[in-house]
Amino acid sequence: MADRLNGYRILILETREEAQFSRLLTEQGANVLQCPMFAIHDAPDPAPIEAWIRRCIEKPFDDLVLMTGEGLRRLMKVVRRVGVEQEFIGALSKVRKFARGPKPGRALREIGLEPQVTTEKPTSEGVIEMLSRIDLKGHRLGLQLYPDKDHSALIGAIKAQGAEVDTVLPYVYDPKAADANIVAAIDEMAEGRIDAIALTNLGQVRRLFEAARACGSEDRLRQGLDRTSIASVGPAVSGELASHGLRTDIAPANDAYFMKPLISAMAVALAKHPPRVGTR
Numbered sequence: 001m002a003d004r005l006n007g008y009r010i011l012i013l014e015t016r017e018e019a020q021f022s023r024l025l026t027e028q029g030a031n032v033l034q035c036p037m038f039a040i041h042d043a044p045d046p047a048p049i050e051a052w053i054r055r056c057i058e059k060p061f062d063d064l065v066l067m068t069g070e071g072l073r074r075l076m077k078v079v080r081r082v083g084v085e086q087e088f089i090g091a092l093s094k095v096r097k098f099a100r101g102p103k104p105g106r107a108l109r110e111i112g113l114e115p116q117v118t119t120e121k122p123t124s125e126g127v128i129e130m131l132s133r134i135d136l137k138g139h140r141l142g143l144q145l146y147p148d149k150d151h152s153a154l155i156g157a158i159k160a161q162g163a164e165v166d167t168v169l170p171y172v173y174d175p176k177a178a179d180a181n182i183v184a185a186i187d188e189m190a191e192g193r194i195d196a197i198a199l200t201n202l203g204q205v206r207r208l209f210e211a212a213r214a215c216g217s218e219d220r221l222r223q224g225l226d227r228t229s230i231a232s233v234g235p236a237v238s239g240e241l242a243s244h245g246l247r248t249d250i251a252p253a254n255d256a257y258f259m260k261p262l263i264s265a266m267a268v269a270l271a272k273h274p275p276r277v278g279t280r
Helices: 018-027 047-058 069-082 085-093 102-110 124-131 152-160 175-190 202-214 218-227 235-243 259-270
Strands: 009-012 031-034 039-042 063-066 096-099 140-144 164-168 171-174 196-199 229-232
Touching: 009 018, 009 175, 018 031, 018 259, 039 069, 047 069, 047 085, 047 164, 063 069, 063 102, 069 085, 069 102, 069 140, 069 171, 096 102, 096 124, 124 152, 140 152, 152 164, 171 175, 175 202, 175 218, 196 259, 202 218, 202 235, 229 235, 229 259
Parallel strands: 009 031, 009 196, 063 096, 063 140, 140 164, 196 229
Antiparallel strands: 039 171
């Protein structure tokens, strides 16, 4: 598939794994425009995170649910700062580990561990569905959360199965830091200078509209999306697009909701017309 995207200008909004996605696209010859959707910062108060880590070490959980790879990496940053890396990894090795999609699994492998179970659907609903098939009665379950999401349904579902839930939120978002980048990307689409926008999680769609409304640019955003091929990594993103009255032009095959299949689908779809900017 080398060079199959040569000359095509692709807008990506991925933040946590922006570098990897950009590299994969660039390897196929794409001209990648990166637009961070928000800045990520460590949680402002480290005390609750340090306490959660100590609880995990002193009495390892029965189960651990990792919602994001970024969450584990931020936890490891705190772990290393307080000097308990060996103890923490040792505690995690004793825990049954659940990953919400492939990204937390990759973060686990960075510290020499593997998830026992990965959700088929990388959503909170997918986690609830996965855990509903497991007996959690009397279990202590560690749950790594991520910002700007109401997790009450997930926590309630786990507690309803008889488990004690111990949550940790190791990072926060700063959306205002990226608003100028988003407006600039909207302008690029509206001026017809983008061949495709690649969306890898539904939060990106929400942030696009949030930033556009805050800057009075929602009409211009819709104008830009009308002129740009919209690539969605899977049904969760496509559903969010539909809720805003938007279409999905490109999507990977069923059950292949990952970056590489998305890139393959983009290469096939975009080859049907020449790139707007650049040459093959």
